[in-house]
Structure formats: structure tokens, C-alpha cells
Amino acid sequence: MSNSVTSLAPKAIWKNFAALNAVPRPSKKEERVIAFMMQFGNALGLETLKDDIGNIVIRKPATRGMEDRKMVTLQSHLDMVHQKNADTVFDFDAQGIAMEVAGDWVRAKGTTLGADNGLGVATIMALLESSDVPHPPLEALFTIDEETGMTGAFGLAPNWLKGDILLNLDTEEDDEIDIGCAGGVDVTAKRTYNQKEASHGDVGCRIEVSGLQGGHSGMDIHKGLGNANKIMNRLLFAGLSHNMRISRLEGGSLRNAIPRESVCELNVHRKDEAAFREGLESMAKVVQIELAQREPNLRISLKPIKPAKKVMGLGAQGKLIRALYGAHNGVYAMSASMPNLVETSNNLARVQVKNGKIKISCLTRSSQETGKMDLANGLRSVFELAGCEVEFSGSYPGWQPNPDSQIVKLATKVYQDLFKEMPRVVACHAGLECGILGQHYPDMDMVSFGPTILGAHSPDERVGIASVQKFWNFLRAILLEVPKR
Incomplete structure (x- = not known):
């Protein structure tokens, strides 16, 4: 005390x-x-x-x-x-x-x-x-x-x-x-994927996104704060053409908190390492410039680690990264009846990829029940196209x-x-x-x-x-x- x-x-x-x-x-x-x-x-x-x-x-x-x-x-x-x-x-x-x-x-x-x-x-x-x-x-x-x-x-x-x-x-x-x-509803997407034996001669990398403000996924969603999961996915999308293979991805924690940190461990072919690093650092600079005013403490780092023995298959990896890119995050609609009130939003709250399992957790909010379910169904559609099973739960008015x-x-x-x-x-x-x-x-x-x-x-x-x-x-x-x- x-x-x-x-x-x-x-x-x-x-x-x-x-x-x-x-x-x-x-x-x-x-x-x-x-x-x-x-x-x-x-x-x-x-x-x-x-x-x-x-x-x-x-x-x-x-x-x-x-x-x-x-x-x-x-x-x-x-x-x-x-x-x-x-x-x-x-x-x-x-x-x-x-x-x-x-x-x-x-x-x-x-x-x-x-x-x-x-x-x-x-x-x-x-x-x-x-x-x-x-x-x-x-x-x-x-x-x-x-x-x-x-x-x-x-x-x-x-x-x-x-x-x-x-x-x-x-x-x-x-x-x-x-x-x-x-009101709100939890949107949860899950799927499994086949793990592949990593190639001999791969190098291991660890990407970390940290230093974001985070905050309340309802009260702060309109501020345009950085979402660690969306930033990480943008970096991974930039690396898709460089023989990158994810072994583990962990971002965010609670559905009602804007994610502040994300970590991804992956393998890259040794011959592609330089190009991968150059592309990642280039995208990191772009993101930091875009968020310089809102997220001055944003840190993006790339460190060498021991390469993983098992990684995601290319098919599942490509679908995951594209689904996360397409999943809406932030304000979706503003209220027509109350000035400056966010009507509908989504928080891409948590992404977990490890040991052959994917789990994506969102919290979708709206002051209109129809608006809440419209956005939730949009998320469902994106994740189902990536081969996920999607569940709605915890709905409240x-x-x-x-x-x-x-x-x-x-x-x-x-x-x-x-x-x-x-x-x-x-x-x-x-x-x-x-x-x-x-x-x-x-x-x-x-x-x-x-x-x-x-x-x-x-x-x-x-x-x-x-x-x-x-x-x-x-x-x-x-x-x-x-x-x-």
C-alpha cells in the first residue's frame, strides 16, 4: 500500500x-x-x-x-x-x-x-x-x-x-x-496447418514490434493508434517474396486492449537473407514515418536467432498473412445521430501461431446491433476464405x-x-x-x-x-x- x-x-x-x-x-x-x-x-x-x-x-x-x-x-x-x-x-x-x-x-x-x-x-x-x-x-x-x-x-x-x-x-x-x-461480440478464427521440415542452410530471424501506446479498444479506437498485429502483418507481407517461413507468431493479449507488442520468429533462405532484411527495414521505416506523430516510441527490431526445425507451409502462411491484411481494424462507421461518436469498430486483438495451430481473436463493437453483425460477418468471410473456422461468442447488447x-x-x-x-x-x-x-x-x-x-x-x-x-x-x-x- x-x-x-x-x-x-x-x-x-x-x-x-x-x-x-x-x-x-x-x-x-x-x-x-x-x-x-x-x-x-x-x-x-x-x-x-x-x-x-x-x-x-x-x-x-x-x-x-x-x-x-x-x-x-x-x-x-x-x-x-x-x-x-x-x-x-x-x-x-x-x-x-x-x-x-x-x-x-x-x-x-x-x-x-x-x-x-x-x-x-x-x-x-x-x-x-x-x-x-x-x-x-x-x-x-x-x-x-x-x-x-x-x-x-x-x-x-x-x-x-x-x-x-x-x-x-x-x-x-x-x-x-x-x-x-x-454492444459487442467476440470473433474468433481458428485453423490448423501442416508443419514442414525447415530447409538446411536457413537462417533464423526474430522480428519484434514494441513501444506502442495500446489502450482501450472502445474508448481509444478512434485515435488511430498503432496496432502491433497489423504492423507485424504489414512487415510479413513485405517479406512474402523472400522465401520467408514463419515458425511462431504471438501478438497482443486481451480483446479489449489495443495490442502493443508482437513477436514473430521465422526462417529465411540464406541466399535471400540480405534482400529480406533490406525489404523489412524499408517497410519498417515507412510504418514509423506514418505513425511518428501518434506512436513516437514505436520500435521495430530484427535479430538473428537459431533457425527453427519446423515452419509453416507456404499455402497456410500466405492465406494467414493475406487474411490478416484484409481483416478490418479500427473505426468502421461513425454515428449519424450523435456527433463524434464511433458507431462500429473492430480490434484485431490477438494473433497466435504455433505448433500447427492458428488462433485470431477480435472484439467487434457497435451501438447498432445490425452494424455489429455486419462487420462481424465481414471478418468471418475474410477468415473463412483463409480456411479458418469462425465462432461468434460473448455477444452483449x-x-x-x-x-x-x-x-x-x-x-x-x-x-x-x-x-x-x-x-x-x-x-x-x-x-x-x-x-x-x-x-x-x-x-x-x-x-x-x-x-x-x-x-x-x-x-x-x-x-x-x-x-x-x-x-x-x-x-x-x-x-x-x-x-x-
């Missing part, structure tokens, strides 16, 4: 965030953080429940004089994205996050911070244990596995919650009030904006009165659990907001210190104005 972090204001939030970050909480491995939250609620003497899937609800009665107000459900997710720099030694399954204060920001040391969505969780914890914050009846919902499938939200029972209003604390700009979000909702109007007025300016009322391209929760509870009035978090889903993740105080003031002011039942 960092003393410098726990001394920040508001202390109630930072104390709980530090305690939460001491608990390993990867998606689909939330057992320890579930136990942590159960102990937290029970220690306060509050009604604390866990459902069969691992979601937790903690209920707290209203403070005196607010018993007749509508019940508010405060919602955040317990899991976090695990990403680290290549030179950082860290075990996410065993270690707590090491935090530091860097100017006006809090960040982690070489890893993701977990502010997404740990700051929301810590803020709800601060309200549950508070004795001096006026509030209506509260119901805290902590969901699991938001980052890799929204399993908790999907598995939530339709009769478990009692709240009239839901405040989702999982957005990343403190001047925004979110009223809608994109978007959250359709309702600018006339009572809680949206209340939050907008409270923000204006408190900060003397209008908030930006927006929809986001990220996936929020509100769309799924709205299917379970169609009559629940919903809105989403949060502190400013930059670089989410990457080791550059950081949260603004002053923004957390602003967020805390805004939330408390909303709770004061919750209407009567």
Missing part, C-alpha cells in the same frame, strides 16, 4: 482503493476480491449477499430524513484488465498493484492501475462506510468479469435488485454524463440513449449548479453493463459517470487526483437530490 496515495483527498476513497488494489483481481479469477468485499460488507453490519455467479449486493438504509426517497443502486465491477510492460516483472495472480503519485496523477509501476473500475468500487465502499454523507436508501452492486465477457451482468437474476435508479460509476471523463454505450430520463435530467442540473458549466451528455463506444442490466430491469432509470482516467487497459493507465475529488462531490450532490418515491 502506498502511503502517498492513501494521504490524498478524499481519503475515504483512496484508502479503499489502496486496500482493493492490494487484492489480485484478474477477470475470471475474482475469488479473492469477492471474499474481500463480503468481509467488508459484513464488517459494517450491512445486509451483504452473493449470488451463484459471484456478484455481490450490499444494502445500506437511508440517513435520517431521506427514508422516503427512491432507492439508488450504485454499480461497479470488481475485475480489472491485466497488462504490463515487457520489461516489468509482475505476477498479477499473486501481487497487489504497486501505485505511485506522479504530479497530478496516480499511476502504477509498469502495469495497469485498476482505476477501471476500482475507483468506482472504492467510491461505493466510501459511501457504505460513511457516517456523515446524507443519502437515500442505497444498494451497492459489485459485478464480476466485466472485462472479458460481462459474465456477472449477464448472470444477474431479474428479481435480485430493489433500486429505482442505477448510477453506473464506470466512465472515464469527469465532464461527461453517459447515457448510452456500444448496447444501451440505447434516453436523454429524457429523469436521472439524466437530474444529473445534468446538479452538474451545472455545482460546477457552473454544462456537462457533455454523451454515449460512449465502450461496453458498459447498463445495456445488459437494462434488459434485466427495464424500468430502472440509468446514468453513468466517473473520474478522468487516461490510458485504461494499458500500463499507461492513470487517474486524475483532482478529478476524483470532483467525482466525489458530484456523486454526493446527486444523492442529495434523489426524488421521493
